[in-house]
Amino acid sequence: MPGPLFHGLTPEEEALARSYFLRQAYPKGKPVFHQRDLGQALYLVERGRVRLFRTHLGGQEKTLGYVGPGEIFGEMSLLDGSERSASALAEEEALLPVLRRGAYLALIRRLPLIAHNLARLLAHRLREADLELDLMAFEEAKSRVAYALLKLLRQGMGPKIRARQQELAALAGASRETVTRALQELKAQGAVRLAPGEVEVPSPALPEEVAFGLV
Ligand code: CMP
Numbered sequence: 001m002p003g004p005l006f007h008g009l010t011p012e013e014e015a016l017a018r019s020y021f022l023r024q025a026y027p028k029g030k031p032v033f034h035q036r037d038l039g040q041a042l043y044l045v046e047r048g049r050v051r052l053f054r055t056h057l058g059g060q061e062k063t064l065g066y067v068g069p070g071e072i073f074g075e076m077s078l079l080d081g082s083e084r085s086a087s088a089l090a091e092e093e094a095l096l097p098v099l100r101r102g103a104y105l106a107l108i109r110r111l112p113l114i115a116h117n118l119a120r121l122l123a124h125r126l127r128e129a130d131l132e133l134d135l136m137a138f139e140e141a142k143s144r145v146a147y148a149l150l151k152l153l154r155q156g157m158g159p160k161i162r163a164r165q166q167e168l169a170a171l172a173g174a175s176r177e178t179v180t181r182a183l184q185e186l187k188a189q190g191a192v193r194l195a196p197g198e199v200e201v202p203s204p205a206l207p208e209e210v211a212f213g214l215v
Contacts, residue, residue: 003070007117020107021097032088040101042074048094052086063170066155141174145182147211148172161199
């Protein structure tokens with residue numbers, strides 16, 4: 001399946017686009033880059049899972065999300081030449097072909113659709129970031145935890161999500177204690193089932209309603 005970067009390309013064009021990438025393998029636990037690094041390259045996830053996170057002054061981490069096969073990350077510094085906005089870490093052994101700036105510029109001259117796909121992807125992320133801003137500003141912790149679960153579901157983790165409370169806390173922007181409390185509330189509402197180290201979401205509809213304050 002073509003990823004969002006290759007959307008609308010013919011198989012021949014996609015093969016041509018892929019030839020501009022350099023293949024790179026990362027063992028589990030290896031950082032791809034750190035927040036504030038300089039680096040002008042984007043990565044395509046061919047295999048594995050990468051966590052994107054920001055570190056605050058006190059060392060606390062906020063997980064922005066996870067990227068899996070077919071998805072890309074690192075496009076922001078590629079496009080504007082500024083520092084990395086977040087850190088990236090291989091959560092599993094990963095294959096991450098990399099596209100450097102020079103290769104990107106040559107590629108979009110041959111296949112301008114790639115630049116449009118990248119713009120569309122950024123628009124989509126901005127919409128998500130706007131939504132999360134609403135959740136942080138107007139909704140209680142339970143909504144943020146429900147939204148974190150939805151994010152994991154969308155990233156192919158569901159319906160049984162194996163996540164430590166610490167991971168959920170980093171994704172929801174809440175403390176572990178708050179996550180524990182929020183999960184109990186979600187359980188009482190029938191939105192989740194809890195087992196040790198595991199959260200089961202029987203249907204994404206209910207957490208979605210909780211996240212957006214509908215129930
Ligand atoms: P870059 O700034 O080059 O490096 C960090 C990457 O994290 C960034 O590019 C994006 O690919 C990704 N990223 C930044 N902010 C978000 C976000 N809010 N949600 C998902 N991914 C993000």
